[in-house]
Amino acid sequence: MPPLHDRLTLTREINRSGIATVWEGYDTSLDRKVLVKAIHPQYARDPELRTRFEREARAIARISHPNVVQIFDLEIDEDKLRLILEFVEGQTLSRLMKDRGKFPPQIAISIACSILEGLKAAHADGIIHRDLKPDNILISKKGETKITDFGLATLKDQPTVTMEGAVLGTPTYMSPEQALGTALSENTDLFTAGLILFEMLTGKRVIEGDSMREAFSNVVNYQPPDLSLHADCIPAFVIPLLGSLLAREPGNRLKSAAETYKALSKTTPVGVLPITKVEDYLTGSYVEEAVVFPPPESVILPVQEEKPREPEEAADEEAPEEQRAQHAGKHGNLHNWMPWLAGAFIVLSGFIIWYLLPPQKSSEPQTAPIDTTQVTDTLSLPETSVVAVPPESTRTDSEVVSIPDSKPQPRDTVKKPPVERKPEESPIEVFPGALGFLRVQCKPWARVYIADSLWGTTPLSGPLELTSGIHSIVLMNDEINQPISRLITILPDTTILLDIDLYDYVAKIRAVSVRPWADVYVDGTKEMRTPSNRVIFKPLGKHTITLEHPEFRPYTEEVLFEQGDPIYEIRVDLAQM
Incomplete structure (x- = not known):
C-alpha cells in the first residue's frame, strides 16, 4: 500500500482550533472517506502536545467497538502529527438535542445504552474518557451512536500529562470529584452518562450556570436533583437507576458501565431499540409504541454498604416501643442539659485563653483587592511555575494599580482593583476548582483559544474566568495565520494580564x-x-x-x-x- 501522504486527499476543512485542524479526507487506496485531525506544524515539536496527541491515538486504537470512533492510521514525523479516523456521516448528540428538545423515553434509553456499551469497552481497556459530553457523541444517519475525542482520556497504565493544578473537562458535564481535583474512576464517566440521559429525557441540564464561575460552583456544591419533580418526563422505572448514576459520591453510584447497561436495558419491556428505530427518529418517521413498563421496584440496583451502628443504637431500634420510651426518659435529662454544658465549656475556655496569652496590639482589618500579575514579552511566567501571592495582611494601598473598567463578557464576573505582585513573595497552593481571571491584550487583534475552544476575539470586553492551574492560551490572527501559544498560571481570585505583540x-x-x-x-x-x-x-x-x-x-x-x-x-x- 502506498504511503499515507500519497494516498490521502484533504477535501474539506471541518473545524480549526488554536492547536489542530480537522478535515474531511479521502483515502484513494481504500476508497473511503476519513476524518483527518492534524496538529499545526509548529506544535508538532511541542513535547506536551505531542504526548497528548499520541495518547489520544493510543486510547482510540486500544478500543475496538462499534460505539467508539475507529482509528485507521497515525502519521508522525518531525513536523507532522495527523490522526486518521473513521468518518461518521451524521451529527453530534448536542446538535440533535438542540433541534429536538427532549427525546421519547425509549429513544433516550437506547442512545444511553449505546453510550454505555462504548464506555464499557473503553473501561475494559483501562481508559477513562474524562470529557464525555454531547459534543463528543456522534449520531450517524443510520442511527449509530459513537463516542469520540479521547484527547483528555486517562490511561491507567500510562503516566499522566496533565500539569499539577490543572482541571480538565467541561463544567456542565463534570463530576464533583473531577472539579475538586480528586482521583477519578470509571464512575466519573458514568456520572456524565447520567447527566446526558437526564438531558435527553427532560430537555434540561442538571448542572447549569450563566458563567463559568457559576457553573463550576454548581459542580463543586452539587446535590442530586429531585427526580420526582420530572415524573412527567422520566418514566418511574428509570428514576431509581438514574438517581444512582447522579449520586454525588462515586461509591453510591452504579459500579460499572456493564452493570449500568444491564440495569438500564431491562427498564424497558422491548429492550434496547434497534438502530433502525433511531434512524426512523432522525428522519421523522418514528412512531412511539404504547408499552407497559415494569414497576420501579423491579429495577435492581447495587446494595450499598451500611455504616456499622453503635450497639446501643441498634438495641434501641430492635427494642419494643415501650422499652424505647423508657430508654428515652432515662437519658432525656442529660440530653436536655448538653447544649448548656457545651456553652459553659466554650465560655470557660475563652476566659482561660484570654488570661494565659500575652496581650497583642490590635489593628483594624483591611480589605484586600484582587491580585494581578502581568505577563509581557519581557516579564513572562515560567511555564510550569506557580506565581507568588502576598498574604492579605501584608498588602498596602500603595500596591494598588488601576485597570480601566469595561463591560464583562458572559463568562466574566465583577472585576475588582488588582495589586502589583512582588517577585520575592512566597507562593501559595493552587486549589483545584477555584477560579481566577485572565485579561488579554495583544497586537494585532487575535482570536483567543483555551483548551482548544474559542473564547472570544480581542479586544475582549472584560476578563475571562478560568480554573486555577496552568492553561495553554493560543492566539490566532488571520494575517499572521500562525498560532501563538503561551502557558499561563491562573491563581484563585487573581487577575493575570497577558500583554503580547504577536509579531515578535x-x-x-x-x-x-x-x-x-x-x-x-x-x-x-x-x-x-x-x-x-x-x-x-x-x-x-x-x-x-x-x-x-x-x-x-x-x-x-x-x-x-x-x-x-x-x-x-x-x-x-x-x-x-
Whole structure:
C-alpha cells in the first residue's frame, strides 16, 4: 500500500482550533472517506502536545467497538502529527438535542445504552474518557451512536500529562470529584452518562450556570436533583437507576458501565431499540409504541454498604416501643442539659485563653483587592511555575494599580482593583476548582483559544474566568495565520494580564528587491511571485528561502529566526549570481 501522504486527499476543512485542524479526507487506496485531525506544524515539536496527541491515538486504537470512533492510521514525523479516523456521516448528540428538545423515553434509553456499551469497552481497556459530553457523541444517519475525542482520556497504565493544578473537562458535564481535583474512576464517566440521559429525557441540564464561575460552583456544591419533580418526563422505572448514576459520591453510584447497561436495558419491556428505530427518529418517521413498563421496584440496583451502628443504637431500634420510651426518659435529662454544658465549656475556655496569652496590639482589618500579575514579552511566567501571592495582611494601598473598567463578557464576573505582585513573595497552593481571571491584550487583534475552544476575539470586553492551574492560551490572527501559544498560571481570585505583540513570535520575510523577478519558496512551498510587498509569516526556527526564475539558477539561503527578530528583507539580483 502506498504511503499515507500519497494516498490521502484533504477535501474539506471541518473545524480549526488554536492547536489542530480537522478535515474531511479521502483515502484513494481504500476508497473511503476519513476524518483527518492534524496538529499545526509548529506544535508538532511541542513535547506536551505531542504526548497528548499520541495518547489520544493510543486510547482510540486500544478500543475496538462499534460505539467508539475507529482509528485507521497515525502519521508522525518531525513536523507532522495527523490522526486518521473513521468518518461518521451524521451529527453530534448536542446538535440533535438542540433541534429536538427532549427525546421519547425509549429513544433516550437506547442512545444511553449505546453510550454505555462504548464506555464499557473503553473501561475494559483501562481508559477513562474524562470529557464525555454531547459534543463528543456522534449520531450517524443510520442511527449509530459513537463516542469520540479521547484527547483528555486517562490511561491507567500510562503516566499522566496533565500539569499539577490543572482541571480538565467541561463544567456542565463534570463530576464533583473531577472539579475538586480528586482521583477519578470509571464512575466519573458514568456520572456524565447520567447527566446526558437526564438531558435527553427532560430537555434540561442538571448542572447549569450563566458563567463559568457559576457553573463550576454548581459542580463543586452539587446535590442530586429531585427526580420526582420530572415524573412527567422520566418514566418511574428509570428514576431509581438514574438517581444512582447522579449520586454525588462515586461509591453510591452504579459500579460499572456493564452493570449500568444491564440495569438500564431491562427498564424497558422491548429492550434496547434497534438502530433502525433511531434512524426512523432522525428522519421523522418514528412512531412511539404504547408499552407497559415494569414497576420501579423491579429495577435492581447495587446494595450499598451500611455504616456499622453503635450497639446501643441498634438495641434501641430492635427494642419494643415501650422499652424505647423508657430508654428515652432515662437519658432525656442529660440530653436536655448538653447544649448548656457545651456553652459553659466554650465560655470557660475563652476566659482561660484570654488570661494565659500575652496581650497583642490590635489593628483594624483591611480589605484586600484582587491580585494581578502581568505577563509581557519581557516579564513572562515560567511555564510550569506557580506565581507568588502576598498574604492579605501584608498588602498596602500603595500596591494598588488601576485597570480601566469595561463591560464583562458572559463568562466574566465583577472585576475588582488588582495589586502589583512582588517577585520575592512566597507562593501559595493552587486549589483545584477555584477560579481566577485572565485579561488579554495583544497586537494585532487575535482570536483567543483555551483548551482548544474559542473564547472570544480581542479586544475582549472584560476578563475571562478560568480554573486555577496552568492553561495553554493560543492566539490566532488571520494575517499572521500562525498560532501563538503561551502557558499561563491562573491563581484563585487573581487577575493575570497577558500583554503580547504577536509579531515578535513569528518569522517575518519580505522580498524587498528581487531582480528581474522570482517565485519565492519557503521550505519548498511557493508563497508568492515578486514584485510583492506582502510579508510572509512562518513559525520561529530555521527556514529555507528559495528564489526561482526560469532563466537563472535558483537562489537558496537558510535563515534562523528567533523571538523578536525584525523583518528579514530579501535583496537579490539573480542576474549577478
